[in-house]
Amino acid sequence: MGILEVRDVNKSFGGLKALNKVELDVEEGSVHAIIGPNGAGKSTFLNCLVGLLIPDSGSVNFNGNSLLGIKPHEINQAGVSRVFQTPEIFSDLSLLDNVVIPTLASRDGAFKLNGWKRADQDSEIIVRAEHMLEDVGLIDKRNMHAGSLSRGDKRRLELAMCLVQNPKLLLLDEPTAGMSRADTNNTIDLLKRIGERGITKVIIEHDMHVVFSLADKVSVMAQGTVIAEGSPEGIKGDPRVQEAYLGGAHL
């Protein structure tokens, strides 16, 4: 059964049709990659899934429930986490706090008036957060300001912030952009490992090495529409895809 079912989603910005009848089915537990040239509408599509944008028409169902018209925090509490194209982290806080906050959110819900306990004495939360930082290789920097991290490290931190919530569906917008080859490979390994936990992933990626190492299925977007869909191998040879990528220079 599809954990995410998107039907006929349209979104215009003024005269620009950013999304045109987008359809997408994501299988539970799979890794679904979305590729496509710059400006194809990939990020706009993710924005429509997490409540950042409201589509002009169409439907988005997650586990059988519509995600349209509910608030971003409710979508997250339902089990959808997102890594943004430009990392969204708490820059003024320490790395540990950055991970503690989503951990608290997943345990205590959208609001809890917890003003008398010490956050640093909540060992259950701290242990979970520290394990997560260890997993992404940032544990040594746990007391640093998140704002002082390199771009690649910020991405890994944001990934940790999402993963620590154990989401059912993880949306990744170019999680390896700005990373060195070595860091990219580390991230691929990490994403493979969490694949074993059964987290469904939708991943937008320009780096074909990442796509082919991870994806079970690939959708190709161009000019706001899904123009092709299939297995990574099938997509490679598809002439429409090569055309969208200007003669397949990227493939």
Place this chain on the structure above:
Amino acid sequence: MITATPRKDLLLMGIFTLAVLTMPIWLAPIGASYPDLLQRFAIFGIFAIGFNILFGLTGYLSFGHAAFLGVGSYTAVWSFKLLSMSVVPAVIFGVITSGLFAVVIGYISLRRSGIYFSILTLAFAQMSYNLAYSVLTPITNGETGLQLSLNDPRALDSLVGVTPTSGIPPTNFFGIEMSGYSGFYFCAILMIIGFYISMRIFRSPFGMMLRAVKSNSNRMSYTGLNMRPYTLTAFVISGMYAGLAGSLMAVTDPLAGAERMQWTASGEVVLMTILGGVGTLIGPVIGAGVIKYFENIFSAINENVLHGIFDFLPEILQDGAVAVLSLFVGEGWHLTLGMLFMLIVVFLPGGMVEGFTRIYSRIRNKNNKNNGEAGSVGSAEVQPGE
């Protein structure tokens, strides 16, 4: 790096308590140990501590907190008039009433953020100020201000058979008159409690969420947190602190006037917080102290006093020095304060607390070097404790 631990916090709390309670002693050499000024240190300390919970943690800059100060004062005076000269109901009702006001004003103002939030709170406060002068005169007694009178009902007092023998009875805490040093100690103990509560909030998961609002409200929503109830709770708590401060003004001097709600009073607490250190625990208290000290001491210095100080100089130099310095004292104390404020904002955006932290880490670095250790005070490290 300075990390907050329960032990260090206990130490900080101990030092703070001791310092506050001994203020009459150690402030004597700088001429600031008279009860009237000490009371104001404590009252504005409370106001600033509460303001900092909103502004320092969430970054929402309210320009209307004086409204809650006024509400607290009016409520307390009404409690003296209708119920009892005991300060206990006055303070309790002052805090509750301003809390209720804060729920309404906060609920509406927090629909916007940034400058629009500030303008909304300012508008509400100015509206309250003008209403207190006009339509609400039956409650506020307009320009004259709300005062006690001999024939006030004081229902609780007369119920237990306390009737004034001569004149209006003084405000009291279980019989202890709330003037002079006892008034100061009452305010001081409430400030210490207020400081402790603020410290608990700073260290709690709730406080962490408030910092998350300030740092990145987008990430906060996509992390599954509902920002609105967090900011509203912070707003109401800080409104209640302001109400407490307002009712304490009435406790030490039982009258209430609308000028307490003026935007200048709202601006003053912003200055106090920034001067001391936004988002630090102790900064707002220091800022409140410095501003009240300047207001009272510097404004009292006049040319005669200056002539006295520079008596040792030849007459021409003496006149020159007095002419220059008199710009900065007396009526001109605002100039001194303004310059101090600009210097702090430009060179120490973290306020006076940042200054102290810098000096501290410089000394520590030097010591570390002397001991041959690697002096590692990374500037990138977080320093939540202060």
